[in-house]
Amino acid sequence: MGTKLIIDTDPGVDDAFALALATRSEDVDLLGVTTVFGNVPLSHTTANARRLLQLFGREDVPVAAGAERPLVYDNAKPAGFVHGQDGLSGHAGTLPEAKRALDERGAVRLLVDLLEAADEPVTIAPIGPLTNIALLLAAHPQIREKIGRIVIMGGGVTKGNSTTAAEFNIWSDPEAARRVLVDGDIPTVLVPLDITHQCSVDTTWLGKLAASGPLGAALEALTPTYVEHYTPILGFPGMVMHDAVAVAEAIRPGILDTESYPVDVECGFGPARGATLVDRRRLRSTDPQTVPGRTIDVALTTDVDAFRGFVLDRIVGGL
Template identity: 75%
Template sequence: MGTKLIIDTDPGVDDALAIALAALSPDVDLLGVTSVFGNVPLDRTTSNARRLLELFGRADVPVAAGAARPLVYSKPRDAKEVHGGDGLSGHSYTLPEATRPLEERDAVRLMLDLLEAADEPVTIAPIGPLTNIAALLAAHPGAAAKIARLVIMGGGVTFGNSTTAAEFNIWSDPESARRVLVEEDVPVVLVPLDLTHRCAVDADWLAKLAASGPIGATLEGLTSTYRQHYTRVFGEDRMVMHDAVAVAEAISPGILHTETYRVDVDCGLGPARGQTLVDRRRLGEDDPQFSPGRPIEVAMDTDLDGLRGFVLDRLTGAAR
C-alpha cells in the first residue's frame, strides 16, 4: 500500500481536513490516530477524531487518547474562539457516532506498538502540540529508528498566531516542541505558518468540496466559525487549512519545497515563549555569531494551486 502513516492530532477544523486527506487517500496506509489536548480539551479532540474516522468509513483505524496537558507548565488558553466550543464550529453533532471503541492503550503505547509491528519505517504527522511525540521519544528512544520522518505542522519563520512571536502548536507546549525539534535526531519537516497561510483556500474551493457529496458537504459544514475567523484575518473570504498542508507532504514527499535551517525553540517565560527561532544566516560553527539549534527541513514554498488541487482531489474522490 502507500505511505505508512500515524497522525497525532487535536481536531480542530484544519485537523478534520488533514485526517480526511489521509483517510480518503488510496495510497495511504493509515495505521492509527492519536489525540492530544490543543484546540479544545482532550476529551473533545478524542471524540472528534473518532467520529471523523467514522464519517470517512475508517472504523478500521484505531484511536488512542494522549496527553491532556503540556509537559511542564499549564496552557493559558485553547483555541475555541477560532474552532468553536466543540472544535468543529459547533457542528460536531453532524458527525456519526463512533462504532469502534477507544483504545485502552494510551497514545504513546499505540504509537510504539504500531512502529514495532511495521515492516518499514513509518511517517508520523504531528499536527497538534508535540507532547505525545516528546513522551514517546523520551520513554522509548529506540522507537526513533522506526520513524521515517516527522512532518510537523507548527511554528513560524517570521510571525506567530497565538502571540506575536509564537504559533499555537509550539506555544501550547514549548518544552515538548524543543525536545522533538532540537534535542532528538529524528528527521523532521517543519511546516510553518508562513507557508500554510499562503495555501489558504477560497469560497469557490469550499463550494466544490461541499458539492462533492455527503462527506464533502459535512466537512464544509464544520468550517463556519473557523472560516469567519480567517475572513477577519485576511479581510476577505479565505480559510487556512494548516494541518492538511503538512499531511499533504507526509503523503506526497516533495510536494512542499524545503530549506535546511537551524531551528531552536524559546522556552522562556517572556513574550517570545514558544517562538521557533529559524536561523537563515547559514553561519559556520566557527562563526562567533553561530546559533544553537538543530538543522531541520523547513517547508518554505510549494505550487500553491497544485497543493490546493491535490487536497481537493483527495477529499472529493477525484483521485480515486
C-alpha cells in the same frame, strides 16, 4: 501500499481536513490516530477524531487518547473561539457516532506498538501540540529507528498567531516542542504558518468540496466558525488549512519546498515564549556565532494552485 502514517492530532477544523486527506488517499496506510489537548480539551479532540474517522468510513483505524495538558507548565488555552467550543464550529454532534471503541492502551503505548509492528519506516505527522511525541521519544528512545520522518505543523518563521511571536501548537507546549525539534535526531520537516497561510482556500474552493457529495458537504459544514475567524485575517472569505498542509507533505514528500536551517524554541516566560527561532543567516560551521545542534527542513514555499488542486482532488476523488 504507500506511506505508512500515524497522525497525532487535536481536531480542530483544519485537523478534520488533514484526516480527510489521509483517509481518502489510496496511497496512504493510516496505521493509527492519537489525540492530544489543543484546539479544545482532550475529551473533545478524542471524540472528534473518532467521529471523523467514522464519517470517512475508517473505523478500522485505532484511536488512542494522549496528553491532556502540557509537559511542565499547564498554562495552554484552548482555541474554541477559532474552531467553535466543540472544535468543529458547533457541528461535532452532527457527525456519526464512532462504532470502534477508544483504544485503551493510550497514545504513547499505541504509538510504540504500531511502530514496533511496522515492517518499514513510518511517518508521524503531529498536527497539534507536541506533548505525545516528546513523551514517546523520552520514554522509548529505541523506537527512533522505526520512524522515517516526523512532519510537524507548527511554528512560524516570520509570524505567530497565538501571540505576536508564537504559533499555537508550539506555544501550547514549548518544552515538548523543544524536545522534539531541537533535541531529537529523527529527520524532521517543520510546516510553519508562513507556508500554511499561502495555502489558504476561499469559499469557492469550499463550495466545490460541498458540491462533491454528502461527505464533502459534511466536511464543509464544519467550517463556519473557522471561516468567520479567518476572513478578516486573510482579507477574503476563506480559511487556512494548516494541518492539511503538513499531512500533504507527509503523504507526498516534496510537495512543499523546504530549506534546512537550525531551529530553536523559546521556553522562557517573556513575550516570545513559544517562538520558533529559525536561523537563516547561512553561517559557516566555523563561525563563532553559529547555532550549535542539528538542522531540520523548514517548508517555506510551494506551487499554491497545484497544492490546492491536489488536496481537493484527493478528498473529492475518494468521496
